[in-house]
Amino acid sequence: MNEWGVQELRLLHHCWPELIHADGTNWCQVPNFALPNGWNRMIVDVAFQVPESLPGQAPYGFLVRGGLALANGSAPNNYTFPVETTPWGDQWGQFSWQLESWAPGTRPGVGSSMVDFVRSITGRLQELT
Numbered sequence: 759m760n761e762w763g764v765q766e767l768r769l770l771h772h773c774w775p776e777l778i779h780a781d782g783t784n785w786c787q788v789p790n791f792a793l794p795n796g797w798n799r800m801i802v803d804v805a806f807q808v809p810e811s812l813p814g815q816a817p818y819g820f821l822v823r824g825g826l827a828l829a830n831g832s833a834p835n836n837y838t839f840p841v842e843t844t845p846w847g848d849q850w851g852q853f854s855w856q857l858e859s860w861a862p863g864t865r866p867g868v869g870s871s872m873v874d875f876v877r878s879i880t881g882r883l884q885e886l887t
Contacts, residue, residue, distance in 0.1 A: 759784055762812040765866035769873050779847035784808045787846060788876065793824075796886040798827045804879060805844050808872055816860035817875045818883075821850040828886060835887045855882050 763784065767801050770786065784807045791804040803823040809815035820853040823846070825839050833839075836845070839851030857878055863869030 759808060760810065760812060762866055763808045765809060765812070766777075766812060766872040769871060770876065771866050772874050774876070783845055784810060785845050787844075791879070794880070794884045794886075796799055796829050797883070798829055798831070799824075802826060803846075804876075805850065806845065806876065806879075813862035814864075816856060816870075817872060818856045819852050819854055820879050821852045823850055825849075853879075853882060856877070 765781060767786070771779075774788050776789055778789065779785070780787075785805060786808060787803055787805045789803045790801045792801055793799060800818055804823040805823070806817060806819070809817055821841065821844060826837070834853070836854040837851055838854075840848060841850055841852040845851055855878070857870060859874055860870045862871065867873070
């Protein structure tokens with residue numbers, strides 16, 4: 759992970775103290791991520807990768823442990839289950855997702871950041887589609 763990514767990781771830990779970073783990788787996990795009403799579960803583990811080329815490369819996609827469905831049992835849009843194995847094993851599903859605009863500033867935490875990306879996951883999960 760480059761220095762920008764290391765600094766972004768510090769900011770992520772500040773916002774989510776329970777965040778787990780898999781040593782030697784760009785993988786992060788936020789355990790017990792609260793889901794809005796309308797899903798088949800109330801909490802889920804969320805995983806994502808910090809892009810190797812931050813700040814020039816925007817983060818893309820996030821994973822949730824186990825099969826996730828809407829409360830009515832239907833599958834959400836832009837979601838694939840199962841997908842690749844993470845450092846925390848298999849049985850993860852991936853949402854295709856990205857920030858609408860990726861515009862990092864002159865240093866980590868200014869402009870678009872990984873914190874913004876992780877916060878946007880809640881917005882995506884509120885869509886219930």
